[in-house]
Every structure is written in structure tokens, then in C-alpha cells.
Amino acid sequence: MNTDDKNKEQAILEAAEQTFLEKGFEASKTTQIAARAGVTHAMLHYYYRTKENLFNMVFDQKIRLLKDSLLTLLENPEMPFLERIRIGMGAHFDFIVENPQLPRFVINELLFKPKRLALVESTLNRVARPLIRKAQQEIDLEAARGAIRSIDAVTLLLDIASLNVFLFFALPLIRLFAIPEGMSEKEFLEMRKRENAEIIMCRLKKQPDSNF
Amino acid sequence: MNTDDKNKEQAILEAAEQTFLEKGFEASKTTQIAARAGVTHAMLHYYYRTKENLFNMVFDQKIRLLKDSLLTLLENPEMPFLERIRIGMGAHFDFIVENPQLPRFVINELLFKPKRLALVESTLNRVARPLIRKAQQEIDLEAARGAIRSIDAVTLLLDIASLNVFLFFALPLIRLFAIPEGMSEKEFLEMRKRENAEIIMCRLKKQPDSNF
Amino acid sequence: MNTDDKNKEQAILEAAEQTFLEKGFEASKTTQIAARAGVTHAMLHYYYRTKENLFNMVFDQKIRLLKDSLLTLLENPEMPFLERIRIGMGAHFDFIVENPQLPRFVINELLFKPKRLALVESTLNRVARPLIRKAQQEIDLEAARGAIRSIDAVTLLLDIASLNVFLFFALPLIRLFAIPEGMSEKEFLEMRKRENAEIIMCRLKKQPDSNF
Amino acid sequence: MNTDDKNKEQAILEAAEQTFLEKGFEASKTTQIAARAGVTHAMLHYYYRTKENLFNMVFDQKIRLLKDSLLTLLENPEMPFLERIRIGMGAHFDFIVENPQLPRFVINELLFKPKRLALVESTLNRVARPLIRKAQQEIDLEAARGAIRSIDAVTLLLDIASLNVFLFFALPLIRLFAIPEGMSEKEFLEMRKRENAEIIMCRLKKQPDSNF
DNA sequence: TATGAATGAGCCTTCATTCAT
DNA sequence: AATGAATGAAGGCTCATTCAT
Numbered sequence: 001m002n003t004d005d006k007n008k009e010q011a012i013l014e015a016a017e018q019t020f021l022e023k024g025f026e027a028s029k030t031t032q033i034a035a036r037a038g039v040t041h042a043m044l045h046y047y048y049r050t051k052e053n054l055f056n057m058v059f060d061q062k063i064r065l066l067k068d069s070l071l072t073l074l075e076n077p078e079m080p081f082l083e084r085i086r087i088g089m090g091a092h093f094d095f096i097v098e099n100p101q102l103p104r105f106v107i108n109e110l111l112f113k114p115k116r117l118a119l120v121e122s123t124l125n126r127v128a129r130p131l132i133r134k135a136q137q138e139i140d141l142e143a144a145r146g147a148i149r150s151i152d153a154v155t156l157l158l159d160i161a162s163l164n165v166f167l168f169f170a171l172p173l174i175r176l177f178a179i180p181e182g183m184s185e186k187e188f189l190e191m192r193k194r195e196n197a198e199i200i201m202c203r204l205k206k207q208p209d210s211n212f
Numbered sequence: 213m214n215t216d217d218k219n220k221e222q223a224i225l226e227a228a229e230q231t232f233l234e235k236g237f238e239a240s241k242t243t244q245i246a247a248r249a250g251v252t253h254a255m256l257h258y259y260y261r262t263k264e265n266l267f268n269m270v271f272d273q274k275i276r277l278l279k280d281s282l283l284t285l286l287e288n289p290e291m292p293f294l295e296r297i298r299i300g301m302g303a304h305f306d307f308i309v310e311n312p313q314l315p316r317f318v319i320n321e322l323l324f325k326p327k328r329l330a331l332v333e334s335t336l337n338r339v340a341r342p343l344i345r346k347a348q349q350e351i352d353l354e355a356a357r358g359a360i361r362s363i364d365a366v367t368l369l370l371d372i373a374s375l376n377v378f379l380f381f382a383l384p385l386i387r388l389f390a391i392p393e394g395m396s397e398k399e400f401l402e403m404r405k406r407e408n409a410e411i412i413m414c415r416l417k418k419q420p421d422s423n424f
Numbered sequence: 425m426n427t428d429d430k431n432k433e434q435a436i437l438e439a440a441e442q443t444f445l446e447k448g449f450e451a452s453k454t455t456q457i458a459a460r461a462g463v464t465h466a467m468l469h470y471y472y473r474t475k476e477n478l479f480n481m482v483f484d485q486k487i488r489l490l491k492d493s494l495l496t497l498l499e500n501p502e503m504p505f506l507e508r509i510r511i512g513m514g515a516h517f518d519f520i521v522e523n524p525q526l527p528r529f530v531i532n533e534l535l536f537k538p539k540r541l542a543l544v545e546s547t548l549n550r551v552a553r554p555l556i557r558k559a560q561q562e563i564d565l566e567a568a569r570g571a572i573r574s575i576d577a578v579t580l581l582l583d584i585a586s587l588n589v590f591l592f593f594a595l596p597l598i599r600l601f602a603i604p605e606g607m608s609e610k611e612f613l614e615m616r617k618r619e620n621a622e623i624i625m626c627r628l629k630k631q632p633d634s635n636f
Numbered sequence: 637m638n639t640d641d642k643n644k645e646q647a648i649l650e651a652a653e654q655t656f657l658e659k660g661f662e663a664s665k666t667t668q669i670a671a672r673a674g675v676t677h678a679m680l681h682y683y684y685r686t687k688e689n690l691f692n693m694v695f696d697q698k699i700r701l702l703k704d705s706l707l708t709l710l711e712n713p714e715m716p717f718l719e720r721i722r723i724g725m726g727a728h729f730d731f732i733v734e735n736p737q738l739p740r741f742v743i744n745e746l747l748f749k750p751k752r753l754a755l756v757e758s759t760l761n762r763v764a765r766p767l768i769r770k771a772q773q774e775i776d777l778e779a780a781r782g783a784i785r786s787i788d789a790v791t792l793l794l795d796i797a798s799l800n801v802f803l804f805f806a807l808p809l810i811r812l813f814a815i816p817e818g819m820s821e822k823e824f825l826e827m828r829k830r831e832n833a834e835i836i837m838c839r840l841k842k843q844p845d846s847n848f
Numbered sequence: 849t850a851t852g853a854a855t856g857a858g859c860c861t862t863c864a865t866t867c868a869t
Numbered sequence: 870a871a872t873g874a875a876t877g878a879a880g881g882c883t884c885a886t887t888c889a890t
């Protein structure tokens with residue numbers, strides 16, 4: 001297999017990735033993917049046999065990307081806890097900026113397709129549970145020494161994910177009328193990044209009863 | 213037209229609604245919708261002519277539902293500002309509990325389909341802009357009298373929506389391993405509702421610089 | 425059956441007639457005919473059972489009309505032969521003006537549908553052959569007494585029909601660019617009527633050898 | 637692509653041509669065309685995409701054929717005017733003998749389909765008008781020098797077309813009972829060819845007033 | 849490896865016709 | 870008599886996949 005072959009195979013994969021991310025499995029057509037990759041339709045099936053198979057390649061790569069990025073985010077550099085959260089949130093946000101179609105893809109093609117979700121369930125249990133347990137331990141430690149309010153780890157992670165991810169679902173709407181005059185989209189996103197971190201900081205910060 | 217007849221027409225609409233909400237336009241098949249409704253395939257076309265048309269009926273109803281609920285949420289009962297936010301957030305949350313598939317439907321079929329988004333753009337501009345302006349005025353008033361921190365209205369709304377909506381995207385995942393032992397899903401959602409309100413209250417509350 | 429009923433039945437027949445004449449059997453739809461007649465689709469089938477049957481009613485009526493008109497044309501008023509030809513041609517021409525869609529209908533639905541043609545073959549033989557024989561006898565008589573050139577009866581009839589009928593096939597084209605400036609379509613048709621008669625007269629007129 | 641492949645594509649086109657010529661667009665079914673061509677139904681769509689498209693291929697070719705033949709007919713060999721008319725009429729007649737279904741096809745699918753006629757209107761104006769003008773000039777010249785009676789060019793062309801074309805519409809009828817005993821169809825057509833030319837010659841010939 | 853050709857299955861839709869009331 | 874509802878059959882078309890070369 002020479003470079004050219006690899007290129008073709010890769011071109012198909014990239015065209016498939018773009019198409020699947022944009023439209024999902026059903027609305028994507030192999031003919032169109034092949035055309036986008038600049039190869040014959042038969043070629044696509046020659047390399048990847050079935051649409052399902054091609055989709056799985058893309059899917060697995062995206063899941064791997066997601067897993068890797070999450071693991072990276074949860075790495076433990078020497079840094080105060082809150083600072084690490086703040087940095088981690090920023091990195092998460094930036095990751096989505098780089099992969100803006102990924103959240104929708106994951107939700108539509110993984111979370112809301114029971115069959116596919118079942119396939120990754122065991123992996124999730126194996127990988128996610130320990131991570132969350134570890135995170136909880138650290139949070140408890142911080143709370144115990146009075147650095148932050150006590151909080152459930154899942155709750156915190158969900159808060160962060162909600163703020164960081166949902167923005168990108170709302171973006172097409174926001175573009176229509178909610179970006180302030182004179183502000184570029186990039187600036188808007190920067191502002192949101194700060195806002196999101198701010199909210200989480202505020203949430204974690206030790207404070208008097210929120211009795212108002 | 214007796215009850216049975218109406219039932220058939222209605223059954224098709226309901227089957228279509230479920231199917232479209234679950235799978236989106238492309239992945240939904242009229243044959244399958246008809247089967248689900250317990251009618252012949254031709255019957256579906258007899259009542260609704262085309263798949264597109266049937267979809268639009270469902271779509272329009274959902275958009276109307278969304279619009280009505282938003283307007284209700286933004287109504288102005290006699291109540292302190294923060295309390296109104298809290299109540300409104302809860303109502304919003306409850307609305308999604310009742311319509312858990314709606315957010316994904318709106319995102320996939322409206323926000324990420326440029327043609328469809330373009331169709332409602334003018335309506336959005338007409339309806340949403342004034343509401344936001346009004347909200348901003350009120351916020352500014354509250355901030356001026358020192359009741360809350362100053363905040364951009366869009367930012368606040370986006371914060372609220374993010375927290376309330378994204379939860380339901382993550383739910384299939386959460387069900388797998390993140391609901392604490394002994395807690396029902398209902399209890400979990402109740403907890404999240406409080407958490408979301410808490411975060412927003414915290415965000416709005418007047419406080420010293422978050423200099424930690 | 426009261427007047428109203430008859431009206432409905434008649435309305436269907438008329439709508440069918442128009443539609444079948446315009447578009448032929450296959451391109452005509454019973455739904456459209458019913459709509460055109462202002463009755464429900466089921467009504468049409470209630471009265472006429474099948475599309476085929478409805479078509480036959482229209483068809484038979486048109487064939488009868490055609491036959492009657494031809495018989496009228498070939499009637500034998502007391503008049504010199506050539507004059508009778510001229511008058512008959514004009515009447516034929518006028519008949520087509522009144523039934524401009526009939527020739528195309530007959531050609532498409534009768535002459536070029538072998539099955540249908542077979543159905544009327546025996547009738548034709550019975551009716552047309554004697555008429556032609558009689559015409560030939562008269563022609564031969566006239567020729568014998570030197571009033572006209574000798575001619576085959578079928579040839580003459582075909583000449584006449586060609587000139588009178590084909591004009592109406594060419595009319596859509598003629599309308600586009602061949603009607604002289606300042607001449608109305610009606611005037612154009614009058615001119616053609618005279619021209620056609622002129623040609624036939626010329627053809628029949630006793631003359632020296634056409635050796636040029 | 638070997639001979640067989642081309643044959644298949646070609647076979648479809650030929651089957652389509654025959655079917656469309658026989659029945660027109662609406663009454664022709666792609667399934668039937670495919671069967672007639674001896675290929676699967678999907679194959680037809682593989683090569684020609686849509687029925688409309690396949691029809692257009694046939695249609696355009698027929699229009700081209702028609703145009704070319706007309707231009708050939710109007711070519712200007714060195715020959716006396718009347719002789720040229722006679723030769724041209726014969727060629728026209730022979731062209732229809734070779735393409736006996738063409739006139740009906742043109743009338744039904746072009747002249748009586750306003751949309752299609754509109755499509756070619758500009759071409760017609762561009763091509764036909766000058767030709768007619770030129771023909772008129774020549775006629776006027778001949779008339780001026782006393783060689784023929786004066787006549788409108790459109791009138792003459794219509795006379796010729798009527799006689800040559802209509803015959804083929806009447807042919808199914810003529811076959812049934814109007815071909816003289818002992819005469820073959822071929823001989824009959826030869827006779828008609830002469831008759832048609834004779835009539836036009838007679839029409840053009842300088843003569844005393846047709847006052848009989 | 850590469851590809852044009854080929855196909856079966858399935859989808860959306862229309863339509864003539866029948867049925868129940 | 871009248872009609873809304875219902876349906877089987879068929880039509881046009883797409884698409885993932887396979888085959889022959």
C-alpha cells in the first residue's frame with residue numbers, strides 16, 4: 001500500500017467524518033461521501049465494506065478523542081484545586097471550539113441510540129466510575145479543609161459540561177440576534193468562557209447561606 | 213366523522229410526533245410511522261399528503277408549544293425579581309421534564325437546519341428581541357438598586373437554559389452510572405432543579421470580588 | 425332521479441369530456457375530473473363505476489358526433505357538384521372550429537390505439553365503404569361529362585381532410601409567429617378556409633396537362 | 637466499457653424512444669421501458685436518472701432530427717423554383733415515411749404542451765422567421781416574373797405540410813379499407829406522394845380566375 | 849487496486865376503486 | 870343518493886452493496 005492508497009483511504013475517512021458529523025448516520029449517503037472524498041463510490045465500499053463500518057471508524061475515533069481529552073482534562077498538575085478547575089474548564093471549552101460538531105454527534109449518535117450506548121456501557125463503567133470516585137474524594141478533601149463548599153462530583157461535572165457545551169447548540173440562534181453590536185463571535189466566545197468559569201467559581205466558593 | 217376516524221388521523225399524527233422527535237426527519241420513514249399508528253401506509257398520505265407536510269404539522273405544533281411556554285415563563289407576576297427567576301427556572305425545568313425530547317428536536321431540526329432556521333428568523337427577531345430588551349431593563353434596574361450583580365440578559369438566559377436543558381441530553385448517560393444509590397430518577401431531577409436554581413442565584417447575588 | 429342528480433351526472437360527463445380531450449386517457453385523473461365537476465371523487469365512481477367506462481361514454485359521444493357530422497356533410501342537396509364540395513368543405517372546416525380538440529382526440533385515442541380501432545372496424549366498414557363507393561360513382565359521372573378531372577374518391581376526401589384538419593394541429597405554432605401583422609386569428613382562419621377550398625377547386629378543375 | 641455495456645445504455649434509449657413515440661410521456665412507464673430494453677428498472681435510472689431526463693434525450697434528438705431535415709429541405713440547389721418545390725415535397729414525404737411517428741409526437745409533446753413550446757419559442761423565432769422571409773422573397777420574385785401565382789409563404793408551407801403529414805395520421809384508418817385492391821401500402825404511398833405534389837403544382841400554376 | 853455496471857430492497861407518492869355509513 | 874375513509878397496486882426514484890473485469 002503506497003502513499004496514494006493511504007491518501008485515498010484517508011480522504012474517504014475525512015469526508016465521512018465531516019458528513020457524519022454534519023448530518024448523522026441516516027442522512028449521510030455513501031455516494032455523497034465518496035464524491036466529497038474525490039473517489040468512486042465503489043472505492044468507498046472497497047476500503048470500508050459497509051456504511052455502518054465506515055461510520056464505526058469515525059465513531060470510534062471520536063469516542064477516543066473524547067476520552068483522551070477528558071483524561072487530559074482530569075490530569076492532576078500541581079495547582080490549587082480551584083485553579084485547576086478553572087484551567088480545566090477553559091481547556092474543555094477550547095476543546096469544543098476545536099470540535100464544535102462533536103457534542104451534537106455524541107448526543108445523537110451515542111446517547112440517544114440505545115443500541116450504541118449499550119455497546120459502550122461497560123467501558124464507561126470501567127473508565128468513568130473510578131474517575132468520578134477520585135474526583136469526589138478530592139472535592140471532599142477540599143471541602144473538609146474549608147476551601148470550597150461541599151458538592152457532589154457528578155453535579156459539578158454536569159454543571160461545567162452544561163455551561164460549556166450547550167452554548168454551542170445555541171450558537172446558530174445566538175448568531176442571529178444575540179451577539180452584542182461590535183463584538184466578534186470570537187470575542188463573544190471568550191466572554192462566555194470567562195462567564196462559565198465565573199459561575200462555577202461562584203458555585204464552589206464558600207459563602208454564607210444563600211438565603212435571599 | 214366518528215370518534216374512530218378522528219382517532220386514526222390523530223393516531224398518525226401522534227406516531228409521527230414520536231418518530232420525528234426520536235429520530236428526526238430523515239431517519240423517520242412514513243412506512244414505519246403508519247405501522248406505528250396502526251394504519252396502512254396509503255392512509256398516512258391520504259390524511260397528510262407528504263412526509264414533509266406531516267413533519268411540518270408536528271414541527272409547527274412543537275414550535276408553538278415552545279413559544280407559548282416561553283411567553284408564560286416570562287410573564288410578570290408580582291414577586292421579587294430573584295424569586296421570579298427562581299420560579300421561572302423551575303417552571304422551565306418542569307416544562308422540559310414534560311417534553312424531554314423537545315430540546316434535541318429543536319436543535320437538530322431547527323437550529324442546525326439553516327433553511328428552517330431562516331424561515332423563523334424574522335419571527336424570532338420580532339418576538340425575542342423585545343423580550344430580551346425588556347429583561348435587560350429590569351435587570352439593570354435591580355442592579356442599580358443593589359439587589360443583584362449586573363449581568364447581560366442574554367448571558368443570564370443562556371446560563372439558565374444551559375443548566376436546565378443540557379441535563380436532559382446527558383440523562384441517558386447519567387442513568388447508566390451517575391444517579392446515586394437509592395435515589396430515584398425523579399429525586400435526582402428534583403435535586404438538579406434545586407442545584408440549577410442555586411447556581412443562578414449564586415451568580416446573581418451581590419458579593420465581594422471573586423478573588424479567591 | 426331529479427334535476428339535481430342529472431346535473432351532477434352531466435357535470436361529471438362534461439368535466440370528463442374536457443379533460444379527456446385535453447390530455448387523453450392516461451394523463452387524465454379521475455380526482456381531477458371530479459374536482460372540475462364540483463363533485464366528490466367517490467361520486468364520479470358512483471355514477472360511472474370506472475374511468476374506462478366514463479371515458480367510453482365520452483368517446484362514444486364524440487364518435488357519434490363525428491359520424492353525424494360526416495353524414496350531414498355528405499348529404500345531397502340540389503346543387504352543382506363542385507359547389508357542393510365547396511360548401512361541404514366549409515361546413516367541415518366550421519365543424520372543426522367548433523370542435524378544435526376533436527381531431528387530436530380521434531387520432532390519439534382511436535386511430536393510434538389498435539384495440540380501440542379494432543372495436544370500431546366493423547362499423548367503419550359498414551358505414552364508410554358504401555359512402556365512398558357512392559361518392560366515387562358521382563365523381564366518375566362528373567368526370568365523364570367533363571365537369572372535373574377524374575379523381576379517386578378516397579384521394580379527394582383525404583386531400584380535403586388534410587387541408588382542413590392539419591391546420592388545427594399547426595395552430596399553436598402558427599400563433600407564435602405566422603399570423604400576419606394586423607390579422608386576427610379569426611381572420612386568419614377565414615383566409616385558410618378559402619385557401620383550402622381554392623386548392624381543392626384547383627385540383628378538381630379540368631385543365632391542360634400539368635406538364636410544367 | 638465494452639460493446640455490451642454500450643448496448644444496454646443504448647437499448648434503454650431505444651426502448652424509451654419507441655415507447656415515448658407510441659404513447660407519449662404520461663402513458664409511458666419507466667418499468668415498461670426497462671422491461672422492453674431487457675434491463676432492470678434500476679438500471680434505467682442508473683443511466684438516465686429520471687424519466688423526465690430520459691424523455692428529454694429522446695425529445696431533443698427528435699427535435700434535432702426535425703430541424704436538420706427541414707434545413708436540408710430548404711437548401712437551395714440549382715433548379716427551377718417549381719421543380720425545387722416538387723423535389724422538396726418528395727423529400728419531406730420520404731422523411732415522414734422514415735419517421736412515421738414523429739408528427740404525432742411533435743404535436744402531442746411539443747405543440748400541445750405550452751410549457752415545452754415556450755421552451756423552444758425563442759429558437760423557433762430565430763430560425764423559422766428568416767427562413768420564411770427568404771422563402772417569401774423568392775416566391776415574390778417568381779410571381780413577379782409570371783412563373784407562378786402569387787402566394788403567401790406560410791400558406792404554401794402549411795399546404796404542403798398538411799398534405800404530407802396528415803396522411804400518416806389517417807393511415808391506420810386507410811389501411812382498414814381505403815387502399816385499393818391489389819395495391820400495396822408502398823404503392824399507395826407513392827401514389828399519394830405524386831398526388832400531393834400535383835396539388836401544390838396545380839395551386840402554384842399561373843391560371844385564369846377560378847371562376848367556376 | 850480500482851471501477852463502471854448492476855441490482856434488490858425499500859422509500860415516498862399517486863391513483864382508481866371499494867367500503868361503510 | 871352520497872361521501873369520507875380506506876386500500877392495493879403500481880409508479881418513480883434512491884441507495885447501499887456486489888460483481889465482473
